[in-house]
Amino acid sequence: MKIKLRFNSRLANRWAERFSKERLSHAARVLAPTLLALSLTTVAHAQGTMDFSGAQTLMGTFKTFAMYAGAVICLGGLIFAGIRMMSGRFQDAIPGLFGALFGAGVLGWGAGWIGSLTGQSM
Secondary structure, three states: OOOOOOOOOHHHHHHHHHOOHHHHHHHHHHHHHHHHHHHHHHHHHHHHHOOOHHHHHHHHHHHHHHHHHHHHHHHHHHHHHHHHHHOOOHHHHHHHHHHHHHHHHHHHHHHHHHHHHHOOOO
C-alpha cells in the first residue's frame, strides 16, 4: 500500500521554481569567477604579513657552518700536504694542497655568498 503525498501549495511551487537545477547551475557559473577573484585578492593582501626573521637566523647558522667547515677542510689539507712533503713525497702532497685551496674557497666564497643572500656583513 503506497501513500502519495502531494502538495498543491502556491508557496511551495514558487520556492521550487526559484531553486531549480538550471537556476542554481546558472548562479554557480555567474558567481564562480567573482569568488575566485575575491579569494586571490585575499591571498595577495596576506602576502605582506609574512615574517622572515627566522630565515636570517637560519642563514647565519649556515654561514657559521660554512666558515667552520672551510677552516677544517683547509687545515686538514695543509696537514696532509705537510706530512707528505716532510716525508719527501712532494708529488703525493699535491692533492692535499688542492684540498687546502678548496677549503679556503669554502671559507671565503661560501660564507660570503651565504651572507649576501640575507644582507649580513662579513
